[in-house]
Amino acid sequence: MTFSCSDSQTQSQRAGSPLPSLTVSPASGDRRTRRQFPNGLTVVAEFMPVDAVNLSLWVNVGSAAEVAPINGMAHFLEHMVFKGTDRLALGEFERRTEAFGAVTNAATSQDYTQFYLTCAPRDFKELAALQIDVVLNASLPDQEFDRERRVVLEEIRRSEDSPRRRIFRQISNAGFEGSPYSRPILGPPEVIEKMTPEEMRRFHRQHYRPENVTAVAVGNLPTEELISAVVDGFEQAWGEGKLSGDRPNESPSLDQGTDHLAPFAVEPTPTWEPFKTIERWDGEDKGLQQTRLALVWRVPGINAPGSDEPGIDTLDQSYPLDVLATILSRGRTSRLVRELREEKGLVTYISASNLTYAHQGLFYVSAQLPAENVELVEAKVREHIAHLWKEPVTESELARVKTRVANSFIFGNETPSNRAGLYGYYETLAGDMHQGIHYPAAIRRLTLEDLQQSARQWLNPDAYGVVTIHPTA
Numbered sequence: 001m002t003f004s005c006s007d008s009q010t011q012s013q014r015a016g017s018p019l020p021s022l023t024v025s026p027a028s029g030d031r032r033t034r035r036q037f038p039n040g041l042t043v044v045a046e047f048m049p050v051d052a053v054n055l056s057l058w059v060n061v062g063s064a065a066e067v068a069p070i071n072g073m074a075h076f077l078e079h080m081v082f083k084g085t086d087r088l089a090l091g092e093f094e095r096r097t098e099a100f101g102a103v104t105n106a107a108t109s110q111d112y113t114q115f116y117l118t119c120a121p122r123d124f125k126e127l128a129a130l131q132i133d134v135v136l137n138a139s140l141p142d143q144e145f146d147r148e149r150r151v152v153l154e155e156i157r158r159s160e161d162s163p164r165r166r167i168f169r170q171i172s173n174a175g176f177e178g179s180p181y182s183r184p185i186l187g188p189p190e191v192i193e194k195m196t197p198e199e200m201r202r203f204h205r206q207h208y209r210p211e212n213v214t215a216v217a218v219g220n221l222p223t224e225e226l227i228s229a230v231v232d233g234f235e236q237a238w239g240e241g242k243l244s245g246d247r248p249n250e251s252p253s254l255d256q257g258t259d260h261l262a263p264f265a266v267e268p269t270p271t272w273e274p275f276k277t278i279e280r281w282d283g284e285d286k287g288l289q290q291t292r293l294a295l296v297w298r299v300p301g302i303n304a305p306g307s308d309e310p311g312i313d314t315l316d317q318s319y320p321l322d323v324l325a326t327i328l329s330r331g332r333t334s335r336l337v338r339e340l341r342e343e344k345g346l347v348t349y350i351s352a353s354n355l356t357y358a359h360q361g362l363f364y365v366s367a368q369l370p371a372e373n374v375e376l377v378e379a380k381v382r383e384h385i386a387h388l389w390k391e392p393v394t395e396s397e398l399a400r401v402k403t404r405v406a407n408s409f410i411f412g413n414e415t416p417s418n419r420a421g422l423y424g425y426y427e428t429l430a431g432d433m434h435q436g437i438h439y440p441a442a443i444r445r446l447t448l449e450d451l452q453q454s455a456r457q458w459l460n461p462d463a464y465g466v467v468t469i470h471p472t473a
Contacts, residue, residue: 031046031047031048031223032044032045032046032423032433032437033045033046033223033227034427034433035227037210037231039210039211040210040211040212041210041211041213041215041234042213042214042215042427043214043215043216043217043227043230043231044214044215044216044217044423044424044427044433045216045217045218045223045226045227045230046217046218046223046226046419046423047219047220047221047222047223047226048218048219048220048416048419049220050219050220050414050415050416051120051121051220052118052119052120052121052219052220052415052416053118053119053120053121053124053217053218053219053220053221053226053416054116054117054118054216054217054218054219054415054416054417054419054420055116055117055124055127055128055131055215055216055217055230055420056114056115056116056117056215056216056217056417056420056421056424057114057115057116057131057132057135057213057214057215058112058113058114058213058214058215058216058424058425058427058428059112059113059114059115059135059207059208059212059213060111060112060207060212060213060214060428061074061112061113061207061212062074062108062109062110062111062112062113062185063075063108063109063110063180063183063184063185063187064110064111064179064180064181064183064267064270064357064358064359065180065207065266065267066180066183066187066264066267067264067265067266067267068183068191069191070191070195070199070203070264071183071184071187071188071191072152072184072185072186072187072188072191072192072195073187073195073199073200073203074108074113074185074203075108075113075152075185075186075187076148076149076152076187076192076195076200077113077138077140077200077203077204078106078107078108078113078115079148079151079152080138080140080144080145080148080200081106081115081134081135081138081204082094082106082134082138083138083139083140083141083144083148084134084138084139084141085133085134085137085138085139086137086139087133087137088130088133088134090141090144093130093131093134096127096130097117097119097127097130100119100120100123100126100127101119101120102117102118102119102120102123102127103117103118103119104116104117104118104131108185109185110180110181110185110357110358111357111358111428111429112425112428112429114421114424115131115134115135116417116420116421117131118416118417121219121220121221124217124219124221124226124229125229125232128217128229128230128233129229129232129233129236129237131233132215132230132233132234132236132237133233133236133237135208135213135237136208136209136210136234136237136238137237138204138208140197140200140201140204141197142197145196145197145200149192149193149195152186152187152192153189153192153193155186156184156186156187156188156189156192157189159184159186161287163285163287163288166285166287167285167292167294167366167469169184170281170283170294170467170469171294171296171362171364171366171467172362173281174279174281174294174296174465174467175296175298175362175364175465176270176272176360176362179270179271179272179360180267180270181270181357181359181360199264202262202263202264203264206263206264210234210238214424214427214428215230215234216420216423216424216427217229217230217420218416218417218419218420218423219416269359270359270360272298272359272360273298274297274298274299274458274460274463275296275297275298275460275463275464275465276463277462277463278462278463278464278465278466279464279465279466280465280466280468281465281466281467281468282468282469282470283467283468283469283470284469284470284471284472284473285469285470285471285472286471286472288469288470288471288472289471290348290368290369290370290371290471291368291369291370291371291374291468291469291470291471292366292367292368292467292468292469293366293367293369293374293377293378293466293467293468294364294365294366294367294465294466294467294468295364295365295378295381295382295464295465295466296362296363296364296464296465296466296467297362297363297364297458297459297460297464297465298360298361298362298465299317299318299321299354299360299361299362299363299458300317300318300360300361300458301318301356301357301358301359301360301361302315302318302356302357302358302359302429302430303358303359303429303430315430315435315442316442317454317457317458318354318356318361319439319442319443319446320446320450320451320453320454320455321354321361321363321454321458321459322354322405322443323398323401323405323443323446323451324352324354324363324388324393324451324454324455324459325352325353325354325363326352326401326404326405327393327397327398327401327451328352328365328384329350329351329352329365330401330404335384336350336352336365336381336384337350339380339384340367340377340380340381346369346373346376346377346380347367347368347369347373347377348368348369349367349368350365350366350367350368350369350377351365351366351367352364352365353366357429358429363458363459365381367381371470374468378466382461383461385455385459385460385461386461388451388452388455388459389452389455389456389459389461391452392448392449392451392452393448393451393452395448398446398448398451401443402443402444402446405439405440405443406440406443406444409439409440422436422437423436423437
């Protein structure tokens with residue numbers, strides 16, 4: 001399962017006492033605790049015996065929620081959040097976090113915007129309150145808007161200069177055709193150039209609310225102390241006692257329908273269906289030295305049902321696809337790498353990926369190769385996919401993947417920031433952080449029959465998208 005992000009920038013005050021929660025999980029003895037408050041704020045906390053604490057704030061809005069006239073707003077706002085609040089002057093957040101030796105940054109994806117901070121445990125209470133204030137109460141000053149607009153436009157320009165990003169955009173356009181997932185996270189320059197500070201304030205007020213936030217704190221403090229610091233920070237930022245109700249002193253309200261404050265339309269939940277035939281997209285790119293080829297299948301996301309069968313958990317549908325991607329291309333002895341690169345020398349590079357977003361996923365095989373090998377390589381990839389239909393993978397292949405996944409999970413979640421990212425991602429997209437915690441167990445449960453059934457259901461060797469991009473002559 002692949003995470004997807006784009007990146008950006010940076011931000012800390014004090015606290016009081018936690019309010020009672022609606023839900024607490026999981027079972028006793030588990031160091032992880034999840035609490036949800038009456039106004040919808042979700043807090044996840046875990047003690048971890050490492051001399052640091054990470055706070056990650058996950059706002060449930062990304063580029064997929066934007067309608068076309070404001071495409072890029074979520075990412076632009078991520079930049080502008082760090083321009084101060086009524087309590088914090090411009091640059092004060094950065095100065096105070098740097099004085100503590102803390103690290104802070106942010107990222108925007110199709111499905112969420114994340115703000116994160118790592119600091120020493122003794123500084124967490126103060127810095128958490130500052131970060132929460134910056135995110136919820138960003139003033140978005142007019143005088144900084146055009147300056148930051150230039151920064152975003154330069155980021156778009158650099159993105160367009162990257163062959164790797166251009167190629168991935170072509171793959172996304174094919175796989176997500178007609179879906180908001182096909183739009184660039186950074187937005188088109190012509191849209192960014194027309195955005196106004198008032199539009200951004202409307203967008204911020206609409207989405208940056210406690211009920212739309214998951215706060216994850218992981219590190220070397222008792223769990224209750226982590227929760228207390230986070231809740232106190234939200235109470236300071238949102239208003240004392242207001243975690244059980246709406247934000248105070250908002251006039252006029254977003255809900256009153258005043259034209260200049262009316263909420264932006266939100267893009268409807270993406271719908272999709274697998275390819276019915278082989279569909280082709282061809283292009284050229286002046287930055288390439290060799291041709292790029294990608295075969296793309298549309299597959300389930302975390303939440304979007306991709307099957308007519310009732311009761312099927314779509315995350316359960318994505319797990320076999322993760323394993324199949326690994327069997328096809330992870331390591332020199334994997335099927336595609338071994339035959340097409342190591343033995344026959346038909347490609348310079350080849351990889352299979354299962355990309356999972358909230359409402360849709362893409363399974364794709366991408367290769368870098370001489371132009372004269374395109375047809376043969378496409379045929380060979382189809383043969384490998386067809387073979388997955390006809391015969392189960394071997395026990396040894398599945399055992400190798402299970403070991404690799406278990407070890408990667410352990411090594412990849414050794415720090416507070418890794419752990420907070422895991423919990424926040426699954427809590428935001430799936431509504432259940434335990435889906436991430438139990439990922440290795442889900443992979444271990446898979447059988448040879450599960451993998452074959454998944455290939456037959458989602459990877460049709462006679463129906464897929466093909467993206468071919470040649471170097472400009």
